[in-house]
Amino acid sequence: MKWAVLQFPGSNCDQDLIHVLRSVMGKDAAYLWHKERSLGDAEVVLVPGGFSYGDYLRCGAIARFSPVMKAVGEFASRGGFVMGICNGFQILCEAGLLPGCLIRNRELRFVCREVALRVENAGLPFTGRMKPGQVLRMPVAHGEGNYFADAETLARMERGGQVVFRYCDGTNPNGSLGDIAGVCNERGNVMGLMPHPERAAEPILGSADGRLIFEGLADAVRARRAARLSGD
Amino acid sequence: MGKIPDDARVTPELVASHGLTPEEYRLILDILGREPTITELGIFSVMWSEHCSYKSSRPELKKFPTDGPSVMVRAGEENAGVIDIGDGWAVSFKIESHNHPSAVEPFQGAATGVGGILRDIFTMGARPVLLADSLRFGDIRGKSRKAAENRRLLKGVVGGIAHYGNCIGVPTVAGEIAFDDSYSGNPLVNVFCLGILRHDQIRLGKATGEGNPVFYVGAKTGRDGLAGAAFASRDLTEESKEDRPAVQVGDPFREKLLLEACLELFEHAESIVGVQDMGAAGLTCSTCETASRGHSGIEIDLDLVPQREEAMTAYELMLSESQERMLIIARRGHEETVRRIFAKWDLDAVEIGRVTGDGLMRVRHLGRVVAEIPARRLAEEAPVYHRPARAPVGGAERYDYLKFPEPKDLEGALLKMLEAPTVASKRWVYDQYDHMVRAGTVVLPGSDAAVVRVPTDPPGDLPPVGGRSFKYLAVTTDCNGAHCALDPHEGGKLAVAEAARNLACSGARPIGVTDNLNFGNPQRPEIFWQLRRAVEGMAEGCRAFGVPVTGGNVSLYNESPAGAVDPTPVVGMVGIIDDPAHITTQCFKAAGDAVILLGGAGGGLGGSLYAMEILGRRLGPCPGVDLAFERATHEGLLEIIRRGWVRSAHDCSEGGLGVALAECCISGPGAPVGAQIDLAFAEAPLGRRDEVLFNEASGRIVASVPEGHLREALSLLMGRGVPACRIGRTGGDVLKIGFSGGRLSWSVARLRDAWAGALGRVLRG
Numbered sequence: 001m002k003w004a005v006l007q008f009p010g011s012n013c014d015q016d017l018i019h020v021l022r023s024v025m026g027k028d029a030a031y032l033w034h035k036e037r038s039l040g041d042a043e044v045v046l047v048p049g050g051f052s053y054g055d056y057l058r059c060g061a062i063a064r065f066s067p068v069m070k071a072v073g074e075f076a077s078r079g080g081f082v083m084g085i086c087n088g089f090q091i092l093c094e095a096g097l098l099p100g101c102l103i104r105n106r107e108l109r110f111v112c113r114e115v116a117l118r119v120e121n122a123g124l125p126f127t128g129r130m131k132p133g134q135v136l137r138m139p140v141a142h143g144e145g146n147y148f149a150d151a152e153t154l155a156r157m158e159r160g161g162q163v164v165f166r167y168c169d170g171t172n173p174n175g176s177l178g179d180i181a182g183v184c185n186e187r188g189n190v191m192g193l194m195p196h197p198e199r200a201a202e203p204i205l206g207s208a209d210g211r212l213i214f215e216g217l218a219d220a221v222r223a224r225r226a227a228r229l230s231g232d
Numbered sequence: 233m234g235k236i237p238d239d240a241r242v243t244p245e246l247v248a249s250h251g252l253t254p255e256e257y258r259l260i261l262d263i264l265g266r267e268p269t270i271t272e273l274g275i276f277s278v279m280w281s282e283h284c285s286y287k288s289s290r291p292e293l294k295k296f297p298t299d300g301p302s303v304m305v306r307a308g309e310e311n312a313g314v315i316d317i318g319d320g321w322a323v324s325f326k327i328e329s330h331n332h333p334s335a336v337e338p339f340q341g342a343a344t345g346v347g348g349i350l351r352d353i354f355t356m357g358a359r360p361v362l363l364a365d366s367l368r369f370g371d372i373r374g375k376s377r378k379a380a381e382n383r384r385l386l387k388g389v390v391g392g393i394a395h396y397g398n399c400i401g402v403p404t405v406a407g408e409i410a411f412d413d414s415y416s417g418n419p420l421v422n423v424f425c426l427g428i429l430r431h432d433q434i435r436l437g438k439a440t441g442e443g444n445p446v447f448y449v450g451a452k453t454g455r456d457g458l459a460g461a462a463f464a465s466r467d468l469t470e471e472s473k474e475d476r477p478a479v480q481v482g483d484p485f486r487e488k489l490l491l492e493a494c495l496e497l498f499e500h501a502e503s504i505v506g507v508q509d510m511g512a513a514g515l516t517c518s519t520c521e522t523a524s525r526g527h528s529g530i531e532i533d534l535d536l537v538p539q540r541e542e543a544m545t546a547y548e549l550m551l552s553e554s555q556e557r558m559l560i561i562a563r564r565g566h567e568e569t570v571r572r573i574f575a576k577w578d579l580d581a582v583e584i585g586r587v588t589g590d591g592l593m594r595v596r597h598l599g600r601v602v603a604e605i606p607a608r609r610l611a612e613e614a615p616v617y618h619r620p621a622r623a624p625v626g627g628a629e630r631y632d633y634l635k636f637p638e639p640k641d642l643e644g645a646l647l648k649m650l651e652a653p654t655v656a657s658k659r660w661v662y663d664q665y666d667h668m669v670r671a672g673t674v675v676l677p678g679s680d681a682a683v684v685r686v687p688t689d690p691p692g693d694l695p696p697v698g699g700r701s702f703k704y705l706a707v708t709t710d711c712n713g714a715h716c717a718l719d720p721h722e723g724g725k726l727a728v729a730e731a732a733r734n735l736a737c738s739g740a741r742p743i744g745v746t747d748n749l750n751f752g753n754p755q756r757p758e759i760f761w762q763l764r765r766a767v768e769g770m771a772e773g774c775r776a777f778g779v780p781v782t783g784g785n786v787s788l789y790n791e792s793p794a795g796a797v798d799p800t801p802v803v804g805m806v807g808i809i810d811d812p813a814h815i816t817t818q819c820f821k822a823a824g825d826a827v828i829l830l831g832g833a834g835g836g837l838g839g840s841l842y843a844m845e846i847l848g849r850r851l852g853p854c855p856g857v858d859l860a861f862e863r864a865t866h867e868g869l870l871e872i873i874r875r876g877w878v879r880s881a882h883d884c885s886e887g888g889l890g891v892a893l894a895e896c897c898i899s900g901p902g903a904p905v906g907a908q909i910d911l912a913f914a915e916a917p918l919g920r921r922d923e924v925l926f927n928e929a930s931g932r933i934v935a936s937v938p939e940g941h942l943r944e945a946l947s948l949l950m951g952r953g954v955p956a957c958r959i960g961r962t963g964g965d966v967l968k969i970g971f972s973g974g975r976l977s978w979s980v981a982r983l984r985d986a987w988a989g990a991l992g993r994v995l996r997g
Contacts, residue, residue: 009578010485012401016671019687023700030694049669051399054485110394110664114901141398141666199671204685204812206676206901 002221003029004042006072006088008063013049013085013198020201021046025214034066043221044081045072047088049141049196059102059144060090069095081125081217082190086142089182089192098185098192099157100149105142106175112141114206115171117181117195121161124184125220126191129212136165136209138200140173140181145194147176147183154178160186165193238545238602240270250277256615263609271546271595271602276610278513278551279520282788285614288754289786292767296774296781302743303780310437311352311509313782314429315744317703317808321688322434324358325426327366327709327748327804329787333479334421338388339395342421343482344457346396347555349425351509354491355558357435357498358427361670362684363397365407365423366709366748366802370416372653372994378416383995385419392482393423394664399484400491404665405673406682406707410886411653412714412844417792422748422785424709424804428686435498437508439522439530439561439587444505446519446532446585447570450490450557452540453514456480457553486556486579493577494558500573503566505587510557516550518559519585520593524611526561532585534597546597561587621764622757633837636847638922643976645846645922647986649887650894652845656990657899674704678899679817680734680883681708683809704809706740712886713798715839715928719854720762720799724769725776726855729862729930730885731805732777736866737881737933739814739873740807745774747784747803752796754788762799763788770801776859777866779805814873818882819900820907823963825879825936827896827907828946831865832955833914834888834929841886842926857930861953865931868954875948877941884932890925890969892934897967897980898987904980909960910970921971936962 005017014031021029032039039045052063063069069091076082076097084092092098105111114137119130130136149157154177157163165182172179174194182193197210240246247257250273260268260276268276282288298307304322305314312326330345346363353360367389370382386409397404402425439446457480498504506526508518515537523530534549544552560581562570567583574581588594593610595603639645649655662677675683685702689695710731716723732742747770752759774781784804790797809815820827836855837843843851872878884892889911898904914924937945942958949956968977 010399010488012399012488012669016669019671019695019700022697023687023695026698028697050401051485051488054399054483054488056485110398110666112398112666112668113663139668141668143398196668199668201671204674205668205671 002041002043003027003046004032004039004044005029005046005048006034006068007031008034008052008066010052010054011048011050013196016198017046017048020198020214024201027218032068034068037067037071039071039075044217045075047084047091049086049088052087052091059087060094063091064095073097076190079187079189081220083126084192085196085198086194089194090144092190092192097190098183099153100147100183102144103146103148104144105146110143111173112139113173114139115167115173115195116169117165118168120166121164123161124164124188124191126213126216127164128216128219135168136212137207138195138197138210140195142194145176146174147180149177157183162186164191236270236547238270238547242267242270242273246273250274251281252277256280259615263606269602271550272605274547274551275516275603275605278516279610280614284513284517286786287614288617288619288788289749289763290616291618292764295767295771297771298780300780303782305434307781307783311355314356314434315782317743319688320431321703322429322431323426323705323806324353324356324429325424325744325746325804325806326352326783327422327424327746327802328352328785329748329750330421330423331418331750331787331790334389335418337479338385339392340479340481342389342392343396344480344555345421345423346393347482347484347487348511349423350400350402350487350491351511351558353425353427354494355435355437355507355509356427356429357433358429359495360402360425360427361672361686362426362707363402363404363423364707364709364804365393365404366711367407367409368415368420368713368800369411370413371411382416387995389419389421390661390664396482396484398666400488401669403667403669403673405667405677405684407709409658409661410713412798414713414798417794418790418797420750420790420797420800422750422802424746426707426806430691433498435504435507437522438506438526439528440526441505441563442528442587442589444564444587445562445567445583446530446587447560447562447581448537448557448584449560449574449581450579451483451486451554452538452580453549453552453554453557454540455544455548455552458548458551480553480555482555489577489579490556490558493574493579497570497573500569503563503569504560505563506561508559510559512553514551514553514557520607520611522559522561523593523607529588529590529592529594529607530585531588531594534595536582536584538580538582546595546602550595619754619760620757621761623761624758633843633847633851638920639846642921642925643978646890646894646978649842649845649891650983650987651990652841653991653994654841655887655891657988658991659988660991660995674815675738675817679738681706681738681740683738683815704812704815706735706738706807706809708734709802709804710734711800711802713800714844714850715854716766716800717798718839718852720765721769722854722856723799724766724801725773725857725859726930727801727803728770728773728777729857729859730883731803732866733883733933735805735807736869737816737818737883739816739870740809741870742777742779742805742807744782744806745779745803746782747801749786750790750797750800750802751788752791759796766799766801770803773859776863816873816878816881818896819880820896820905820936820962821879823905824939825962826939826942826958827909827960827962828935828937828956829932829959830869830935830949830954830956831932833918833924834927834932835918835923836927836929837923840888840926840928842888842922855929862931864952865933865954868949868952869933869935872945872948877937877945879936879938881933881935884934885928888926888928889932889934894967894983894987896934898984904984905962906964906966906980907960907962908964908968911959912970912972915972
C-alpha cells in the first residue's frame with residue numbers, strides 16, 4: 001500500500017477516494033483503520049471527508065485522538081505527504097498539522113454545490129500539475145467550512161504561500177476568510193481543502209479537474225523515489 | 233398515557249386506550265386462552281396497529297402486480313423487495329412515510345424517517361446508494377400564522393433529512409415537493425432508499441434452527457418512540473404535541489457504524505441465519521416477525537437488553553422505538569464472529585435469547601415470563617377489515633373554465649407560475665443535501681429523474697485497480713395530489729405514468745415501483761373509497777408499463793382538525809439505462825436545435841396548477857390518461873434517444889407546456905438557452921392561449937433534437953403512432969411563444985430569476 005486512505009468511525013468519502021485512486025488512476029491504494037499505530041509503507045496519507053465521530057463535540061475534534069493520528073504526525077514531521085479533504089481538513093487543523101480552523105458556514109446551512117477554485121500556489125506537491133491562477137471546478141459539501149485564523153496567522157500564511165486555493169467567481173459557499181478553500185503547512189507537505197477533488201475526477205461526474213491534485217501527488221512521489229534511489 | 237407498572241391489571245379502559253376494539257380484545261383472549269399481561273396487551277396493540285398490520289389496506293394492496301421475471305424478493309415477504317438488474321447484481325428499494333412524527337417534531341421526525349428506510353434496505357444485505365424524498369406541505373407564502381408554521385415545518389424537515397443523510401454518507405439525489413393547503417398541519421414526509429447487492433448477498437428476516445442465538449446489536453434502548461406505530465395510526469389533533477415522546481431521536485453516526493458493521497458481518501454468510509431491523513414496534517416486531525417467517529419460536533430475556541435509562545419496564549422495553557438497533561439471528565458456534573465485528577465498530581452485540589421450536593414468542597424480565605404469545609398468530613393474524621367505501625356524493629367538482637376569463641397578462645402569468653413553490657427551483661432544498669457523496673451522481677437533482685451509477689465489483693474489500701464496471705439507475709418519485717383529489721382512479725394511473733415518463737426522459741426503462749399511500753382516516757367511507765380507487769388506478773398503471781410493485785408503505789389517518797389531506801399515493805419508480813450514452817437531461821443544450829412536442833397539444837384546464845394559482849380555484853375534471861398511448865410515447869422517445877438523436881427531453885407536468893418550455897430554457901447548469909416557439913397550431917382545436925400553455929394533459933414531452941435528425945426522429949415517432957411535431961428552435965436569450973394573434977416573449981434571465989430565487993425569497997420572509 002503506497003496510498004493510505006484513513007478510516008475513522010463516520011468517515012464517508014473513504015470509498016470515493018479509493019475508487020479514484022485504484023479504479024480511475026490505477027494506484028496501489030488501501031484503507032487504513034484509525035486504530036492502527038503504523039502507516040506501514042505508505043508514501044501518501046489521505047484523510048477523507050465524512051462525519052468522523054458524528055462531528056460530535058466539534059468537527060474533527062475526537063478523530064485527532066485516534067491512534068493512527070500519532071503516526072500521521074510523525075510521518076508529516078519527516079516530510080511525508082498528507083492531504084485532508086473536507087472533514088479530513090478539519091481533522092488536520094484539530095491535530096495542529098495545519099493552521100486555523102473551520103467554523104459554521106455563514107448561512108448556518110449545509111451546502112452542496114459546485115464551486116470555482118483559483119490556484120494560489122502552484123509550487124506544491126499537490127499543485128504541481130497546475131498553473132498559478134488556474135481555475136478548477138469541483139463540488140463542496142459541508143456545514144462547517146468557513147475558514148478562520150487570527151490576523152497575524154493569516155498574514156504569515158499569505159506571505160508564506162500557505163493559501164493554496166481560493167473560491168473565485170463569487171462562489172464562496174461558506175463565508176470563509178479571504179475566500180480561502182485550501183491551505184498548507186509551512187513546509188508545504190501537508191494540505192487541507194474543503195472541496196472534494198475525488199468527486200471531480202471523471203468527466204461523467206461533470207468535472208475532471210480534481211484529478212490534477214492526485215496526478216501532482218503521484219509525480220511528487222515518483223520524484224522522491226527517484227531521489228532516494230540516486231542517494232540524494 | 234402515564235407509566236404503567238408491569239403487574240397492572242388489564243381493564244376495558246386500558247384496552248381502549250391501546251386502540252384495540254372489544255372484538256380485537258376477544259380475539260386476543262382466544263389466541264392466548266387467558267387474559268393478557270399488560271406487556272402482552274402493549275405487544276398486541278402495536279402489532280395490530282394500522283401501521284404494522286395494514287389491517288385496513290391489506291385487501292386493497294393485493295390488487296398490485298407483484299410478480300415479474302426479475303423479481304427476486306416479492307412485496308410483503310421481507311423488509312423490502314429485491315429486483316435483478318443483471319450480471320449477478322440486484323437492487324433493493326422501498327419508500328416509507330414519517331408523516332405523523334414530522335408534524336409534531338419536523339427535524340427528528342424526518343431524520344428518523346431517513347434512518348428507518350436505510351435500515352430496511354441494509355437489512356436485506358444491500359448497500360444503500362441513494363435516497364430520495366417526496367414531501368408535501370401547506371402553502372408557505374404570506375404572512376398568516378399558518379404559512380409561517382408551514383415554513384417552519386419545511387425548514388425542519390429539510391434540516392432533518394440533511395442531518396441524517398449527509399452524516400451517514402448516502403446521497404439524497406431526487407424527490408419532489410409540492411404545496412397545497414390540504415397538507416397544512418399534516419405534512420407528508422415520504423423517504424425512499426435504494427441499495428445494491430450481489431444475488432448471493434440477499435439476507436432474510438427469518439429465525440430458524442432451534443438453539444441458534446439471537447443477538448441484539450446497535451444502540452441501547454431508551455424510552456423514546458414508545459408505541460410510535462400506534463401513534464402513527466391515529467388522527468393528528470391539537471393534543472398530538474403531547475405525543476412528542478412517541479417521536480424518536482436519531483443518531484446517524486451510530487447508524488453509519490451499524491451499517492458498516494452489518495455489511496461486514498454479512499460477508500460471513502456462514503455465520504448468519506437471519507436479520508431484521510428494529511423499526512416500528514422495535515423488539516416486539518423484530519422478534520415475532522422473524523419467528524413467524526421461520527415457522528419457529530423465539531425466546532428473549534429483557535434483562536440482557538442494553539439499556540440507557542434506568543428501571544425500564546418490560547412494557548417499555550418491548551414497545552420502545554429507539555433508533556439504530558437490529559436483531560441478528562446467528563448460527564450457533566459463530567457468536568465470536570458477531571462479537572468481534574461489532575466490537576471493531578464500538579457497538580453493543582449482546583446475545584439476548586435463542587430460537588425455539590415451540591412457535592412461541594416468549595419474553596422474560598426480572599426472572600418472570602412477561603409475555604408468551606404464538607408468534608405466527610401475532611404477526612400474521614391481525615384482524616383484517618373490509619372497510620365500507622363510498623364515492624363522495626356528486627363526485628368531483630367540475631367547472632367550465634371558460635367561465636373564468638383569460639388573464640390579459642399571460643407573460644406575467646408564466647412568471648407567477650414559475651414562482652409558485654410547487655414549480656420553483658428546489659435548489660434551496662437540495663443544496664442542503666449532500667447529493668454527490670459516493671461519487672456516483674451522474675444527473676444531479678433538478679432534472680426529471682436523478683441518474684446514479686453503481687459499481688458492480690467482484691467480491692472483495694477493495695475495488696479493482698483499473699477499469700471498474702457500472703450500472704446506471706434512474707430514480708423518480710411522483711404524485712399529483714390535486715389530480716387524485718379530483719379522481720383518485722385517474723390520479724393513481726397518472727402518478728405511475730408521470731414516473732415512467734420522467735424515467736423515459738432520462739433515457740431509462742422502468743424496472744420496479746414502490747408506493748407510499750398517504751390518505752386520511754380509512755374508517756370514513758369516502759376516504760376508503762379514495763384509497764381503493766387510487767390503488768386500482770396505480771395497479772392498472774403498473775400493469776400497463778409491465779413493472780412490478782416491490783413493496784411500500786401505507787400511511788392513514790393523515791388528518792388535521794381542518795380535514796384529510798388530498799389523497800396522495802406516491803410512486804417511487806426505478807429505471808435502468810443500458811448505456812451511459814443514453815443519459816438525457818431536461819435542459820436545452822445549445823442554440824440551433826429543433827424543439828419537438830410529443831403527445832400533442834392536450835386540452836382542458838382541469839386539475840391544473842394554473843387554475844389554482846392564476847384562476848384562483850381548483851377546477852375539475854382530472855385529466856385522463858390513455859396508458860397504452862402513454863407507453864407507446866415513452867418507448868418512441870427511448871428509441872430516438874438510443875439512436876443518439878435527442879439532446880434534451882422534459883415531461884409536461886405541473887404548469888403544462890408553458891412551464892415545461894421555460895424549464896427547458898433555464899434549468900441547465902450553464903447560461904440559459906432561449907427558444908422561438910410557435911403554438912398557433914394548437915389554438916384552433918383548443919380555443920384559448922392559457923389552455924394551450926397550461927393544460928396538464930398527460931403523455932406530453934418536450935424534446936430538442938439536432939436539425940439534422942429532425943426528419944428521421946419525427947418519422948420514427950409518427951410510424952409508431954406517437955403524435956410528434958416541430959414547435960420551434962432553440963437559441964437566443966429570449967423565450968418567444970407565437971400565437972396567431974401575436975407572440976409572448978420573456979427574457980430567459982428574467983425567467984430564471986423568477987424560478988431560481990422564488991423558494992429562497994419565500995423562506996427568508
